[in-house]
Amino acid sequence: EADIYQTPRYLVIGTGKKITLECSQTMGHDKMYWYQQDPGMELHLIHYSYGVNSTEKGDLSSESTVSRIRTEHFPLTLESARPSHTSQYLCASSDPGQGEETQYFGPGTRLLVL
């Protein structure tokens, strides 16, 4: 059973608000990821991290930012939310030390920006 958590699960906010989506894992994994999942189901990697103080942009350009101050915590922030940010956001982690990239996913945050 994977121990990766996301809060909130659902969020409805107005345009222009600043929001932070939380992601925490208790497995000690170095690598963490944020995906945006569109209604067509496809996953788009928006940010990833190899470890503390390491963050990289993913394949899909995003106006969000991330930080990795602690191994277990990888929050995603939107400074000014817009309706185009409405989506589901999935956090994941993996342990490359196992020799392959099995990813463990959180339950997701479903964001609606009005």
Place this chain on the structure above:
Amino acid sequence: GDSVTQMEGPVTLSEEAFLTINCTYTATGYPSLFWYVQYPGEGLQLLLKATKADDKGSNKGFEATYRKETTSFHLEKGSVQVSDSAVYFCALSVSYSSASKIIFGSGTRLSIRP
């Protein structure tokens, strides 16, 4: 470049029918292959994996065999149940000397009729 192509959905079957969801891949190295499942309202969960050619991954009645000669990893189940209704993602991961990456297919939605 590395890529994953999977069968487009939605796929609708009757209970107890035989299931195949096709997945093919392109990779420059020696990938590990995965099937993930996403149930409604949840994040992705690892369903099964195979790390080298001719390996067979299996779980919950699902099977997939790593076929290097056809670069395929098709998902099969002999008798599906209503509870198998979900979105299924094929994925590969490739490790390099200094990094690794994972690539997901676009997902296949499966609906099972009672």
